[in-house]
Amino acid sequence: MGKMSPVPDEVSKPFWDACNEGKLIVQNCAGCKGNDGKDWLQHPPQAACYKCGTTENLTWKEMNGRGKIHGYSTMYDSRIRSLQEDQPFIIAVIELEDAPEIKMFSHLPGTPVDDDVPVGGTVQVEFQDTLGTEQKVAEWRVVS
Amino acid sequence: MASTEMFPESRYRKTEGLGVWEHRGKVAIVGLGNSPTSRRWDGTLETSLGAWTMLAAQKALDEAGITVDDVDGVIACDKGMGDDWGGDASQGRGYFEAPYDSEDGLSGVSAHWLVKNMGLKNVKMTYHAPGCLSTALVAAAQAVGDGEAHTVLVVRGTGNMPGRYHQTPGNTTGGNGQWTNPWGWQLIPQIAFGFDQYCRTYGKNHDMMAPFILNQRRNGSMFPEGFYYQNRPDDLQITAEDYLASRWICKPMNMNDCDLPIQTAGAFLFTTAERAKDMKKKPVYVLNHVTQRGVVRSSLETMAETEEFSAHIARKCYEGSGLTASEVDVFNPYDGFTLFTQWFLEGFGWHGVGKGEALDFYAGDIRVEGPHPFSSSGGNNGNGRTRWWGHYDTVQQLRGEAGDRQVQIKHETGISGAFTPGHSDWLVLGTSPD
Numbered sequence: 001m002g003k004m005s006p007v008p009d010e011v012s013k014p015f016w017d018a019c020n021e022g023k024l025i026v027q028n029c030a031g032c033k034g035n036d037g038k039d040w041l042q043h044p045p046q047a048a049c050y051k052c053g054t055t056e057n058l059t060w061k062e063m064n065g066r067g068k069i070h071g072y073s074t075m076y077d078s079r080i081r082s083l084q085e086d087q088p089f090i091i092a093v094i095e096l097e098d099a100p101e102i103k104m105f106s107h108l109p110g111t112p113v114d115d116d117v118p119v120g121g122t123v124q125v126e127f128q129d130t131l132g133t134e135q136k137v138a139e140w141r142v143v144s
Numbered sequence: 145m146a147s148t149e150m151f152p153e154s155r156y157r158k159t160e161g162l163g164v165w166e167h168r169g170k171v172a173i174v175g176l177g178n179s180p181t182s183r184r185w186d187g188t189l190e191t192s193l194g195a196w197t198m199l200a201a202q203k204a205l206d207e208a209g210i211t212v213d214d215v216d217g218v219i220a221c222d223k224g225m226g227d228d229w230g231g232d233a234s235q236g237r238g239y240f241e242a243p244y245d246s247e248d249g250l251s252g253v254s255a256h257w258l259v260k261n262m263g264l265k266n267v268k269m270t271y272h273a274p275g276c277l278s279t280a281l282v283a284a285a286q287a288v289g290d291g292e293a294h295t296v297l298v299v300r301g302t303g304n305m306p307g308r309y310h311q312t313p314g315n316t317t318g319g320n321g322q323w324t325n326p327w328g329w330q331l332i333p334q335i336a337f338g339f340d341q342y343c344r345t346y347g348k349n350h351d352m353m354a355p356f357i358l359n360q361r362r363n364g365s366m367f368p369e370g371f372y373y374q375n376r377p378d379d380l381q382i383t384a385e386d387y388l389a390s391r392w393i394c395k396p397m398n399m400n401d402c403d404l405p406i407q408t409a410g411a412f413l414f415t416t417a418e419r420a421k422d423m424k425k426k427p428v429y430v431l432n433h434v435t436q437r438g439v440v441r442s443s444l445e446t447m448a449e450t451e452e453f454s455a456h457i458a459r460k461c462y463e464g465s466g467l468t469a470s471e472v473d474v475f476n477p478y479d480g481f482t483l484f485t486q487w488f489l490e491g492f493g494w495h496g497v498g499k500g501e502a503l504d505f506y507a508g509d510i511r512v513e514g515p516h517p518f519s520s521s522g523g524n525n526g527n528g529r530t531r532w533w534g535h536y537d538t539v540q541q542l543r544g545e546a547g548d549r550q551v552q553i554k555h556e557t558g559i560s561g562a563f564t565p566g567h568s569d570w571l572v573l574g575t576s577p578d
């Protein structure tokens with residue numbers, strides 16, 4: 001897939017650097033807890049905690065790299081020129097096993113484009129090259 | 145005149161708990177105007193957004209029976225929805241003599257451009273509003289209510305330049321795009337994903353959208369200001385088979401679920417309820433205005449968030465107007481992607497429609513002659529993309545001047561808004577200020 005390369009900024013750089021190292025990390029506010037009492041995680045990363053608004057407790061937490069397919073749509077006419085050669089393609093929404101409230105996107109490499117995309121199926125993260133730079137991005141492959 | 149600022153964020157009604165709007169019934173819409181429509185700009189200055197915005201504004205003044213000298217405020221949605229013209233003479237797209245010597249007047253129309261070129265010499269208040277004309281409309285309601293101006297023109301030109309629309313070139317992407325563009329996630333996949341989630345949750349399917357689409361086109365065939373009525377009446381005669389056979393844009397969204405980008409301009413005239421008594425048209429009173437700016441938890445808007453945003457809009461509309469769902473006669477939510485209209489219908493509970501029931505409701509009698517004339521405007525699917533047809537129709541319905549589209553049920557109150565459940569602005573209107 002002709003993926004555009006993300007250009008990291010000050011806030012996102014740790015996330016993208018981790019992708020280049022084969023790790024999936026998510027921003028964590030050590031001063032907050034979610035409604036379920038678990039760690040407060042947020043993605044995409046932000047300059048301040050989404051919940052308490054402070055910056056001093058922001059850190060990063062590594063995820064286990066597993067998730068499930070929350071849903072999807074199939075793109076036939078994308079505005080993104082670099083992806084147009086690959087149409088139609090799947091754009092799936094992945095929810096992380098460690099933090100279902102966190103969602104990421106995937107083309108589901110290896111999954112055929114048809115009406116049988118396994119919504120609810122388990123996926124495993126992998127890291128793919130992109131077009132413009134050496135930056136890698138998280139992708140997700142169906143494992144069951 | 146000082147440069148025009150954005151209408152202050154603090155003056156939009158975004159939250160619940162604000163109570164009945166302090167200016168309920170004290171502001172009225174007294175004029176509507178729309179220019180001709182075309183698929184794209186033909187390159188002549190006579191059909192530029194600037195020229196057509198002035199035309200629309202003059203029509204709105206004529207409806208009210210007032211002149212440019214009576215206007216003391218202008219609020220513009222100053223950017224069109226299409227691409228810029230570009231001003232590149234080497235590409236045959238250079239700028240022109242003043243006042244068409246920049247993007248202003250070509251790909252968008254600012255408040256100061258309109259003031260200068262229409263000779264609105266008594267204007268003391270101008271603002272801009274981003275995104276949709278709806279945002280400018282709610283700003284005008286608040287500004288008039290607050291006494292900042294007494295007679296306010298609200299305008300937008302929404303253009304469509306020659307060439308492919310809104311393409312994203314390049315091999316790198318920064319800013320917010322770093323999280324979405326590598327996968328091609330933009331508004332269209334978001335809407336398609338949301339509809340797919342809806343169908344999975346409630347056991348529905350895309351085929352069930354056909355009655356709504358056909359009814360939108362039917363209503364468009366009775367809307368003389370609309371694009372299809374004026375330019376492509378045959379496209380209003382599509383069958384369910386035509387609808388379902390149109391090509392996928394982002395499955396489950398097909399081409400006929402998308403509104404068509406067009407070139408046109410619209411104007412709405414607001415004034416105080418007191419001044420409205422002396423104007424030509426029957427006033428339509430503003431009972432409330434609402435703004436929605438939803439914040440999502442992660443990378444996209446989930447279905448749970450969409451449903452809550454929709455219900456949140458409705459609660460705010462009802463709270464500030466004092467109306468209940470059963471008291472809303474005309475209902476024109478945005479349909480610019482038809483696949484999100486069900487969220488509004490269910491969120492507002494219009495005609496008792498609950499969660500998961502919208503597509504079954506579409507299969508009933510939603511004709512303007514019938515008992516449930518949902519989206520009597522025909523919306524943007526039936527008239528081309530402006531995002532203001534719903535407001536326009538609601539005013540005409542409440543005046544009793546919607547012609548062949550006139551609903552046969554009681555038409556004393558109405559709600560209209562655009563654009564999405566997460567980001568939209570709404571007017572609650574009534575024939576009575578009380």
